[in-house]
Amino acid sequence: MGLDPGLRRLALGTLLAAYPGPVPPDWAIELVADGLAGHTLFGTNVHQPPQVAASTAALRSGRPDVLVAIDEEGGDVTRLAHATGSPYPGNAALGAIGDVSLTRRIYHAIGAELAALGITVNLAPTVDVNSADDNPVIGTRSFGADPVRVAAHSAAATAGLQSAGVAACAKHFPGHGATVADSHYELPTVDASPDVLRGRDLPPFAAVVAAGARAVMTAHIRVPALTGDRPATFSRAVLVDLLRGEYGFTGAVITDALEMKGAALAAGGIAPGAVLALAAGADLLCIGARVDADLVEQVAAEIVTALDDGRLARSRVEQAAGRAAELAAWTRTVGTSTAPCTDLGYAAARRAVRVEGVLGGLGQPLVVQVHADATIAEGRVPWGLGPHLNGTEQIRVVAAEVDPQEVRRRAGTRPIVLVGRHLHRLPGGPELVTALAGTHPVTVVEMGWPASWRPVGARAFVTTYGASHANGRAAAETLGLAR
Missing domain, CATH: 3.40.50.1700 (Glycoside hydrolase family 3 C-terminal domain)
Known part of the structure; x- marks a missing residue:
């Protein structure tokens, strides 16, 4: 017996999937037509700009308001320029320069390039305060180790992206900068009090919320004082009480990839992790990079089962899908801007x-x-x-x-x-x-x-x-x- 079509569509409306190769397969487009919130593009999906534009157009043929996301941080994390390296210097360099107007211009240029290709959500900027010198996963992705400086540049980056018509997704809440472990491989622990977090890790998130960030991404980190033994991605205390209640965020909460070990091991798999994240207050669930139609259907089925057995309230899933739809509506109504200046990033790199x-x-x-x-x-x-x-x-x-x-x-x-x-x-x-x-x-x-x-x-x-x-x-x- 198949899934109830209405519940399946509701569940799909909370998912960000992915697909292999430079051309979206039929199943990826069909799932969009069935209600899938969107897809995340990775380096394997990117060959040349005309090809990317054709891919996003194909996805929009499934549904015009499909979300198309990408990790385009500039600097060391790039998808559009994965074959050569980014023409932008990255957050650490921008933080070292200390010119917030430059940071805004750089991120506007990145946003303009994404918008021209039909990409609507940038899973950036990274706003973590890199307080641990030997952090293995943040490092140069951070604007620095000073919360005040990071907050200023984070707000500027958010404003720059969104002025180009691309939604910013600030990451990784409540802050991945104090870790010395990589959440792709394990569940890192930040053993800090809420007061320490408020002074060190959270100011940049307050700044991006004030700047109007349309989305915030969760961190697969454990903060015992807030999350107990689970990652923040599965913590209502973090996603609802702290992010929404204390900091007043009203946009979409997007999970980091649920295939990452920091989430999957804690949940017992991607599909159970999707249920836990929704229950905790997440709205859009990034499944990961290695995705096929069967995995998407498995995750959707687990969400529907959780609706049936009481692990999830229908109102919570409707709220999540509604926020995803609001994000998609915003990306369709904000105007885009002129083409980026490619020399801007090289000039900035020299200053750093x-x-x-x-x-x-x-x-x-x-x-x-x-x-x-x-x-x-x-x-x-x-x-x-x-x-x-x-x-x-x-x-x-x-x-x-x-x-x-x-x-x-x-x-x-x-x-x-x-x-x-x-x-x-x-x-x-x-x-x-x-x-x-x-x-x-x-x-x-x-x-x-x-x-x-x-x-x-x-x-x-x-x-x-x-x-x-x-x-x-x-x-x-x-x-x-x-x-």
């Missing part, structure tokens, strides 16, 4: 570069890029100085595996420029710098979060506050190595 020490006399050095694994949020996006070099030789190494003597031999009499992301956290990273600096002039280019670590013996330490295409070009220009 910081140099400690002496850069002179590099000539034609040997550039050594140290391998660093990407997070799931970032994906495999090219980074580094390579695409921007003026013929300067570059090699790639793994810090824990390379013989420093071989690097010295390769460099000969040339200085060495060592390029990395979070070099101090890489096995063998600090040791490699020290070994090379003993015999060669070494300049270190740090393209990850700028922690307090500084390399022993290096002539100069260059911080880019990100590893986007724009950040890489800015570093090459600063070193005098750009073509």
Whole structure:
């Protein structure tokens, strides 16, 4: 016996699905026609701008007000530019520059590009205060470690996106910046009191609510003082009492991907997690990136079953679907703007570069890029100085595996420029710098979060506050190595 069509449509109205490949399959469009709230685009869905525009048009053929979402943060997390790296420097760089009007212009440009492609919701900005230097999943996605600065830039980013007609979704509530674990793989714990959260993590969310953010994304983190043993995504105390009651948010609450281990393990699977998130007060459930028609139907069926057995009240699901529909209605009525200025991000990236020490006399050095694994949020996006070099030789190494003597031999009499992301956290990273600096002039280019670590013996330490295409070009220009 099939699902009640009305209840199935109601359940689908709370779901953000996804599909594989550059062309939406028939089932993805048919589900939209059946009431699915929308789809999230990932890098695998993006090849060229005309193809993306054709895909969003195909989705709208299923229903004109379908939500089309994407994680386009600029900087290290990009979907539109996943093949080359983003032309924007990212939040950490913008925070370091400290010009909120620039942040607004950057995000307006991002929003204009999305709007031109038919994308209506940006799962950005990241407004977490990166208070843990070794945070493995936020880092350069954050505007900084100072709540006041992060709040100001978060509000500017929200205003910039939404002035281009694209809904902003500020993330990750109530704040993922104090974690030293990645919620893609486990359930991180932030053991802080509500008062600490109000002073450290929550000011940016207050700022984006005041700026009119249309959506806020939940965090798969455990805050024992508020959530007990469950993640915030499943906590009514966080999503209703705190976000709506205390901070006055009236827009749509969107979950982070329910396939992430921080949610799925706590719930016993994606479909049970969908029920728990709805019961806690979430409105739009982001299923994840690995989605097919069967999974969508499984999640919808679990929601309908929960309506039947009393785990969910129909009024709660109707409220959630109503907020999703309101979000879709907003994206259809707000006008879009002119095409973005592509030079804006590169100019901003140059302003963000910081140099400690002496850069002179590099000539034609040997550039050594140290391998660093990407997070799931970032994906495999090219980074580094390579695409921007003026013929300067570059090699790639793994810090824990390379013989420093071989690097010295390769460099000969040339200085060495060592390029990395979070070099101090890489096995063998600090040791490699020290070994090379003993015999060669070494300049270190740090393209990850700028922690307090500084390399022993290096002539100069260059911080880019990100590893986007724009950040890489800015570093090459600063070193005098750009073509």
